[in-house]
Amino acid sequence: MKNLNILKYAFISLLTLGVMTSCETTSSYEAELPSIANIAVTNSDFSTLEAAAVAGGVAGVLSNSNPNNPSGAYTVFAPTNDAFARLGLNEQTLGVLQKPFLTNTLLYHVSNGNLAGSSITNGGSSTSALTLDRRFITRGNDTYINGSKILATDVMASNGTVHVIDKVMIATGVDIVQSAIALQSANVFTSPELSYLVEAVVYAELVDALTASDGSPSFTVFAPTDQAFIDLGAALGLTFTQPSDIRQLPKETVQNVLLNHVIANDGKFTSELSAGVVTPLGGDELTLGAFTNGTLTVTGVGNGGEVANMAIPDVQTTNGIVHVIDRVLLPNL
Template identity: 60%
Template sequence: MKNINIKSTVLVLTLLITLISCDNNYEDETPSIASLAVSNPNFSTLEAAAVQGGVAVVLSNSNPNDPSGKYTVFAPTNAAFAKLGLVDAGSLGVLQNGFLTNTLLYHVSNGNLLANQIQGGNASTSALGVDRRFIDRNGDLYINGSKIVATNVNASNGTIHAIDKVMIATGVNIVESAQLLQTAKVFKSPELTFLVQAVVTSGLAPVLSDPNNNFTIFAPTDAAFKEAGFATIQDVANTDPIVLQQVLLNHAIVGGSFTSEQTSTTVTTAGGGTLTYSVFQNGVFTIVSNGITSPANMVIPDIQCSNGVVHLIDKILLP
């Protein structure tokens, strides 16, 4: 019996030492931000984007630009990417790599920002150098127009907060932002080519590019112009500039606002018209103007520019 007790004691001690050793190893091997994205199936598109955009290695290591060595990442889920039609690594190919890299950096900030430090009305500077706003809407926290759906996922080199919508910032003014889409600097297939022509022909380019002005712009896509009867860009160029100006001003609201900051159901446009918003649902709403019967939907909401916020929509808001 004595031999059995000694053997049992040795066995128990061995197991304890093994468990303690394993626990210490676990603490030492807390995964990095990049590793967590790899291991979590809800972030597989983000993982692919980080690889394509060249930031996966950065988020695998400590942050050399902060004394803490930490990053904070507001991580779009797969569902967030899917709202842009980006459902896997293959579909990311429609984006230019430079734009993708900047978009990812817009979701990153230096230091460890925990959930209890995130409050509505505050802001946080991104690794791109552009500030993001925190908005408290009925108890839900948003960063710009993206809802924060999970917080404080701990990593060896920082913290992850999951969000339900990809954040986009151009770093340039409203006109220059439209030109980025027009010249395929964002998507490899150009977009907003009709809108840029309309802005130029109408003479509104200086107003919309002025850093002292701040607007919310509902920007119709090329398909929206075609649906409204403009078959070609030349058709837009041939339109009376006064008419184009009246139409475009019906898409502009003084003051740049994200979807999460829009609380009124009606708003007056820069042209003196009225837009009516639907109920805010899942981070977006639809818009109706006096000149249309069916509402315009948001294709890509909440694009932050240096002098406002742009929301791409699928219809022209006729006055």
């Protein structure tokens, strides 16, 4: 689908932020500090972030003062190399992401002004450069922004503040269905993903139920990858070679399976989920595993104890949180 809002946000934000030339004088203290961009350049733990900022066209932005804030400052939640690696990304593999989506993702980590670590408290929020809110969650002794753990705070720069996080934050700026279509249409990765899921949602006539509207509920959705559906077909003695092959199954069966992946719980990041049993819209219980290294496993009653792992956790949409998983969650069929 063309002209998705997911892409529009990136371009609007770039035009708003711009690449600035600063005529302001700086204090001697500020002059001694590196810029946010230079912190990434000089710290080997941020080499992938540095490469992403260059590829996404925001390195110039973060090298200068912020014209949209009286203090001239930005706050950046900076993912480490390990954070990018969790998504299979490094300096060499960033090309698998479409540039507009990469830019959009980077700007989601940026906000105006200096946000001190002491101001990051449970239940609070911060508005990103994309005008999308991110929320702070305390879990035990750790603090998270969305599903990303804050590893260090208050790294001072000449043009703002850096806080270090352990996962890349992702927000689409559109609803659950449009987010899946963005993946299916290769507007996120250069190769399509979630194509089988989109086909299944259309076939099962669940598009309207998962599309945002005023007053619509907010969901947690477990979204199986294309390979997860291909594996399901093999387990059922069917051959799935293209998304339309999902239509070999009865529509009612596909509806039941899909509803087994949706929880009406206001949309939860991994940092807000705990081990135990939850009930999806389909009615058959799902079992969540222990919260470990920022993710949880999930198992359907029809999966024979085989767990699904989170491939891409904590994708924020306008009507919920999506966790991409590597197995289809089966109800009692």
